[in-house]
Amino acid sequence: MTTPTTLFDKVWDAHEILRSESGQSLLWIDRHFVHEGSFHAFNKLHERQLAVARPDQTFGIADHYVPTLTRRLDAIEDAKVRGMIEQLADNTRRHGITLFGLDDPRQGIVHVLGPEQGLTQPGLLMVCGDSHTSTHGAFGCIAFGIGASEVAHVLATQTLWQSRPKKMRLTVEGELAPGITAKDIALTWISRLGADGARGYAIEYAGSAIRSLSMEARLTLCNLSIEGGARCGMIAPDDTTFDYLRGRPFAPEGEPWEQALAYWQTLKSDDGAHFDREVTLTAADIAPTVTWGVSPEEALPIDGRVPDPAAQHEVGKARQLRDSLDYMGLTPGQKLTDIAIDRVFIGSCTNARLEDLRAAAAVLRGHRSKVPGIVSPGSTQVKYQAEAEGLDTVFIEAGLEWRESGCSMCVGMNGDLVPAGERCASTTNRNFKGRQGPGARTHLMSPAMVAAAAVAGRLADVREL
């Protein structure tokens, strides 16, 4: 009898080349995505005159800086922004790396594009110089974000040194109430455990509520693992996974597909496998959730009220609460549904897949948004599919802007910014101070909840619409 093993350990062990005396593993990397921000790493490589070890397993994606009003490079006014996109094209060309560039019909946000193109597959070890790389774990692979020095290391060697993290199983049992999404599950667990609550752990999401999630929803859930501090998040692959993957451009076909499938079906935690920590949520307890503060842990069910620092006994925590409320321009005790918003953003690798756009459009259909806003599909393919279904018309008729795909207002690197002092209901992943622009105030929520906020002109409960 072999010892029962977790899904995480199975995938890790399959990639371990060797272990150092101090216990670090040298891991083989299957897929490496680079984006415009990876220029520091390419510069390091050039300084040392090193080649890219495996250009065939490296993929370039233009997403962080791409404009959402045009697909033409020469139409970008900011020379520095244009330079970032050109630099990625130069670096990938020079090293023979496939590029999904600005005008490629496959272009999209890296964490939307990878799954969509079938590059993301069960059992792989995937990295990218972007913290939301945890998204890809939805397929039962180990996927995590790395810094520029590590990007340079992977480019040069196709390997990475890592210490094996502890394992946490986050089980959600039961049935989610109508209108409750993966975003609500994520904001709920992060608000309970804290933004560093899963630090040092790899999470495996399990339980009947997780099994019933679509592939898109699983991607949203794993995407947000990093917001709870986890190294990565993963879900054992099942028929939902295989059905999604079959027929994708980079997915195996014929005999190789059958071989892969036989392996993928072994990728689950054995009965009795040991987890260092178990957390359980009851699906029925999860309500539509929004953030009110400046960290994803500062989240509450929509029928709640802004917390009161005076009720907080710990001095440090009370001070932090006051600081968050001050930045967000909120009054203690205020009802969340009384918070008026200035604009909305529907986009980002967290919530801009077809299912997300459908959910937002379903709420907006036949209504006008009381505030301006942008809708940026997660990929150019998602954009085409949404247009084929007429979702673009729904957004435009509601008064929102239908844009091209990119990171856009999630991080504002391309110039799509929330003006200082304005309040934005957003489907993104970070409500940090200044994340959507200096002085911008962000409230995170699901696409349907953003649509409800647009219609109401304030934070609103989608269940009441």
Add this chain to the structure above:
Amino acid sequence: MEPIKIIDALACPLPLANVDTDQLIPARFMKEPRSVGYGRFLLHDLRHDGEGRPVADFILNHPQAAQAKTLVARRNFGAGSSREAAVYALVDYGFRCVVAPSFGDIFASNSVNNGLLPATVSEEDAEALLAALGDAPAVLNVDLESQHITVGELSVTFDITPTWRTKLLNGWDDIDMTRQHAVEIERFATRYASSCPWLATEPSQLIARG
């Protein structure tokens, strides 16, 4: 990379929790080449008000802050974005060590790769250190060999992953270390490719299915 053994210099108190990497360096500065020096971008939007004027009572605007080599903060320091630029900003400003009760995972490994020591202390010890520093830079001693931090009479221990400690003590670089294992890597890659033949990356068609 310059090895670290003892850092005996001024330390800045930054009594904030959740100082994420978006705050450490706002995204709009990340288009700049490293050669411009990232120190001026460090905590830019906390250091300056809406009109770009320095905020008088912010610690990094203290006349002695520029000589500091250690920063002491509250929990979850460096959470969020994987941007190594956050570490460049700290290092270019002059910091060699950050002390906090917890760090963002990716931030911590980025730090070590740039010779910046992420020293983990308990919440109580972080509070004690912050109290000992007060509201101005003060002398603080970090000893990486014995894993102790000392301010005046106060001495506390800190945690660091053993591999990271070794790397920092020796100023080692990962790429050099890894290249010594070229043969093992090659052997692994060959065996791996034959056991997972479906991993070749030729797309079967150019556009995703609808």
